[in-house]
Amino acid sequence: MEQIGFIGLGIMGKPMARNLLRAGFPLTVYTRNQATVAEFVEQGAKGARNPREVAEQSTVVITMLPDSPEVQEVALGPNGVIEGIKPGSLFIDMSTIDPAVARAVHAAFAERQVEALDAPVSGGQIGAEQGTLSIMVGGSEAAFERARPIFQVLGKNITHVGGPGAGQVAKACNQMVVALTIQAVAEALTLAARAGVDPARVRQALLGGFAHSRILEVHGQRMLENAFTPGFRARLHRKDLRIALNLGREFATPLPATAHVATLFDSLIANGGAELDHAALALVYRTLTGEGTTATEHSATA
Ligand code: NAD
Numbered sequence: 016m017e018q019i020g021f022i023g024l025g026i027m028g029k030p031m032a033r034n035l036l037r038a039g040f041p042l043t044v045y046t047r048n049q050a051t052v053a054e055f056v057e058q059g060a061k062g063a064r065n066p067r068e069v070a071e072q073s074t075v076v077i078t079m080l081p082d083s084p085e086v087q088e089v090a091l092g093p094n095g096v097i098e099g100i101k102p103g104s105l106f107i108d109m110s111t112i113d114p115a116v117a118r119a120v121h122a123a124f125a126e127r128q129v130e131a132l133d134a135p136v137s138g139g140q141i142g143a144e145q146g147t148l149s150i151m152v153g154g155s156e157a158a159f160e161r162a163r164p165i166f167q168v169l170g171k172n173i174t175h176v177g178g179p180g181a182g183q184v185a186k187a188c189n190q191m192v193v194a195l196t197i198q199a200v201a202e203a204l205t206l207a208a209r210a211g212v213d214p215a216r217v218r219q220a221l222l223g224g225f226a227h228s229r230i231l232e233v234h235g236q237r238m239l240e241n242a243f244t245p246g247f248r249a250r251l252h253r254k255d256l257r258i259a260l261n262l263g264r265e266f267a268t269p270l271p272a273t274a275h276v277a278t279l280f281d282s283l284i285a286n287g288g289a290e291l292d293h294a295a296l297a298l299v300y301r302t303l304t305g306e307g308t309t310a311t312e313h314s315a316t317a
Pocket residue numbers: 022023024025026027028045046047048079080081082085088089109110111112136137138139140246247248251252
């Protein structure tokens with residue numbers, strides 16, 4: 016059985032690592048917050064003091080970190096995974112990062128006879144807890160097959176998208192669809208209210224029809240309840256749109272709707288909403304229409 020190392024125990028990493036432990040995989044963990052490491056040690060995992068130590072104990076190392084700089088630091092920096100990992104091991108980054116950085120990570124590990132996969136996920140905190148994430152994988156077929164039993168513990172819709180970086184390209188596409196749909200749901204529910212119709216009933220009426228989506232279901236409900244505790248932090252979604260817009264520039268592909276929603280995220284973040292759930296995008300739109308509270312007011316009262 017693979018010895019798994021897991022680095023980055025935040026909103027997503029914590030339930031993912033817990034599911035691997037429950038499935039019986041020997042697990043070594045590291046994250047910035049040592050209290051979280053201690054929590055896992057109590058549940059039967061081994062704790063490590065840095066990413067190098069995790070790699071020394073593992074045949075497969077998984078990272079679930081915020082952004083490209085953290086993945087570069089943890090994977091390739093001083094006391095990083097690359098210093099401890101043995102030839103023949105597998106490195107899997109499940110964070111959402113720039114595809115170019117993912118490809119550089121693949122190349123750096125290849126020099127040490129270590130295969131890598133970029134395997135970002137969709138499905139949010141609920142999907143992580145329930146082991147129902149969608150997993151989008153870039154890398155070789157052999158590495159994908161080796162990782163499959165691990166992915167099957169974490170997710171349901173597991174797709175080998177293509178070579179190094181392809182998983183991250185798929186995830187950027189995913190985040191465009193999610194962002195634009197959040198904005199669509201915010202506009203629709205706000206319009207309903209202003210037209211004198213109960214937005215909760217409108218959401219109910221739309222569920223199951225052609226406009227049905229998980230975003231209408233979960234984030235529509237969040238908007239109705241003003242429940243913006245993350246979930247998925249707005250600043251992380253803005254990061255994902257930056258990745259998508261950079262890809263658009265690289266491949267001369269205009270992304271007008273994505274660019275527009277990215278500026279609305281900028282407004283949310285500039286008004287104090289960086290750490291709110293991304294469904295708080297609705298607050299920006301509501302202020303445009305003179306409805307509801309601003310992100311600043313919401314953060315002050317939350
Ligand atoms: P988070 O901020 O809750 O967790 C990140 C974790 O990484 C934290 O525990 C932090 O302490 C740790 N960390 C940061 N830098 C570190 C370092 N240098 N060394 C060790 N640990 C470090 O973020 P999250 O919501 O869990 O998201 C993680 C990744 O998954 C991001 O790339 C995000 O875009 C992506 N993602 C998130 C969601 C979601 O719904 N939250 C869904 C899909 C994908």
